[in-house]
Amino acid sequence: MSEKKPGVYLCKGCGIADAVDVGALEKVGKNEFRIGHCVVSDALCSAEGVASMQKDVADGAVNRMVVGACSPRVMADKFRFDGVPVVRANLREQVAWSQPAHEEDTEMLAADVIRMAAAQLAKTQQPTPAALGEVSRTILVVGGGVTGLTAALEAAQSGYDALVVEKSDALGGWSTKWTMRAPHAPPYRDLYANDIAQLIAKVQANTRIRILTNATVAQTSGQPGAFDVVISHGGQEANEKVGAIVVATGWRPYDATKLTHLGYGASPDVVTGVEFEAMLARGAAVKPSNGAPVKNIAFVQCAGSRDPNHLPYCSSVCCTASIKQALQVVKADKDAMAYIVYEELRTPGTAEEFYREAQRNGVVF
Numbered sequence: 001m002s003e004k005k006p007g008v009y010l011c012k013g014c015g016i017a018d019a020v021d022v023g024a025l026e027k028v029g030k031n032e033f034r035i036g037h038c039v040v041s042d043a044l045c046s047a048e049g050v051a052s053m054q055k056d057v058a059d060g061a062v063n064r065m066v067v068g069a070c071s072p073r074v075m076a077d078k079f080r081f082d083g084v085p086v087v088r089a090n091l092r093e094q095v096a097w098s099q100p101a102h103e104e105d106t107e108m109l110a111a112d113v114i115r116m117a118a119a120q121l122a123k124t125q126q127p128t129p130a131a132l133g134e135v136s137r138t139i140l141v142v143g144g145g146v147t148g149l150t151a152a153l154e155a156a157q158s159g160y161d162a163l164v165v166e167k168s169d170a171l172g173g174w175s176t177k178w179t180m181r182a183p184h185a186p187p188y189r190d191l192y193a194n195d196i197a198q199l200i201a202k203v204q205a206n207t208r209i210r211i212l213t214n215a216t217v218a219q220t221s222g223q224p225g226a227f228d229v230v231i232s233h234g235g236q237e238a239n240e241k242v243g244a245i246v247v248a249t250g251w252r253p254y255d256a257t258k259l260t261h262l263g264y265g266a267s268p269d270v271v272t273g274v275e276f277e278a279m280l281a282r283g284a285a286v287k288p289s290n291g292a293p294v295k296n297i298a299f300v301q302c303a304g305s306r307d308p309n310h311l312p313y314c315s316s317v318c319c320t321a322s323i324k325q326a327l328q329v330v331k332a333d334k335d336a337m338a339y340i341v342y343e344e345l346r347t348p349g350t351a352e353e354f355y356r357e358a359q360r361n362g363v364v365f
């Protein structure tokens with residue numbers, strides 16, 4: 001490593017010289033830390049002040065600095081010199097602007113601020129960047145459902161190549177099974193027709209996106225920017241280099257037979273949200289026991305969630321899914337009643353408005 005050549009630069013501006021003896025601070029640098037290059041300026045951030053610091057660096061007079069001036073939160077762009085560690089000593093906010101001028105404690109505090117900065121500088125090494133080697137700009141997206149496809153499309157639209165790996169033989173995931181989707185932006189009055197087919201078409205048409213179905217990720221290694229990934233596809237394994245990985249592997253419905261207290265399995269008319277969604281996709285909400293139209297329906301939220309014996313967490317999506325299904329029921333049949341029984345309703349962000357819309361449509365919470 002090259003010889004350390006520290007410098008101390010002290011600013012008198014912004015009231016610093018009105019509150020502390022800047023000359024005494026210069027002596028701290030020179031006498032206590034043996035830093036011969038100490039400079040006092042009326043305004044270090046001025047064009048002349050910065051130019052003189054740049055000149056000292058260019059001339060090789062200093063290669064590391066203490067800047068005794070204002071807070072490091074400001075003027076960061078002024079006191080940045082290539083390859084030069086800079087430690088800021090906050091004489092302005094921490095001393096001049098917050099302590100009584102020229103009192104003994106104020107002078108001692110200012111001297112300590114310079115001492116701390118000089119001690120820090122003595123122990124500071126300029127970090128050397130980690131050598132990554134070749135960096136890949138391809139983003140691997142694991143999972144070809146709505147989340148993965150959205151990620152791939154947005155990556156492509158941002159100028160990156162994307163590789164979608166989907167374990168099944170088709171894109172779309174669970175979303176292909178829904179008929180309607182909940183709005184995630186205003187207006188909240190309307191449910192939206194499921195537009196997953198359009199998303200799939202956009203992804204398939206994008207030349208930046210490669211899609212592998214019936215494929216899985218067998219192994220990953222490496223680091224951000226340079227991951228080595230082994231992809232299993234068609235009975236063979238292939239290596240890919242990717243810079244980032246988006247894990248969008250989806251979800252599995254909870255096994256409702258474990259929730260015996262709710263009657264699942266004991267009555268055919270107790271169904272899960274996924275089963276009810278399939279029923280809606282077939283055309284109408286009917287009672288599985290006799291095929292009669294559903295006139296009264298209760299959605300039981302938080303079924304097993306926050307229960308260490310079942311699901312210790314809350315999915316944060318089933319509330320919105322149930323509100324959507326309840327709205328589908330009451331909008332299809334004005335005589336139908338829908339009740340949502342919950343422990344705590346989670347409609348994050350603007351989904352709160354969706355909840356209100358359900359109330360306006362007669363859904364009872």
Ligand code: SF4
Nearest residue numbers: 011013014045069070
């Ligand atoms: S802004 Fe900072 S560097 Fe500029 S005069 Fe004030 S204390 Fe000195």
